[in-house]
Amino acid sequence: SQKIEQNSEALNIQEGKTATLTCNYTNYSPAYLQWYRQDPGRGPVFLLLIRENEKEKRKERLKVTFDTTLKQSLFHITASQPADSATYLCAFRRGYGGSQGNLIFGKGTKLSVKP
């Protein structure tokens, strides 16, 4: 069955550095992959979506890459700030026949940015 893994449970970096989070998946490549931010006790908030035919997507200080050969997506936050501290989740749609909201989520990586 399709699986998704976020290799690091936690990532600690210094303010101003670039944070890089990894998401790996098994079996077939999904049509698209999404990244969400989740603050403690809150629901996930959508950040970026990247399609399988896109190598890279950017939004302000965020950058996502999608490598279907490596079966991996990387999520970068440049010039990180303490306010970026949160858990970041990657997700993709389960299968080809299901709804777009039937997403498989990774466990998330908790990012801590120290001032």
Next chain:
Amino acid sequence: DTGVSQNPRHKITKRGQNVTFRCDPISEHNRLYWYRQTLGQGPEFLTYFQNEAQLEKSRLLSDRFSAERPKGSFSTLEIQRTEQGDSAMYLCASSPTGTGGQTRGFYSGNTIYFGEGSWLTVV
């Protein structure tokens, strides 16, 4: 606030009791989803509605769980005879119908918008 609204935000109940959560989606969204999230895990899909029709159910949704969306607007998730293992955050999300068309036989993946969640603690 025009986001997804969930009530109650927190619920503590005794094992064996029934609980019901309500979700009000974003008004123009006809798709509604329920997820469950436990500590240290990502959200897990439970079920999905398009308008009032329940189109998908996860095997996680045991017969003690029932979800409804009678008029295609708000939805309720009821858990009967709660167990300690039901303790989790129950997340509701909504999305509009995909307008991007289909590529290679599936949707292009519109964003889904989550509510703040309803925390359930079964004691």
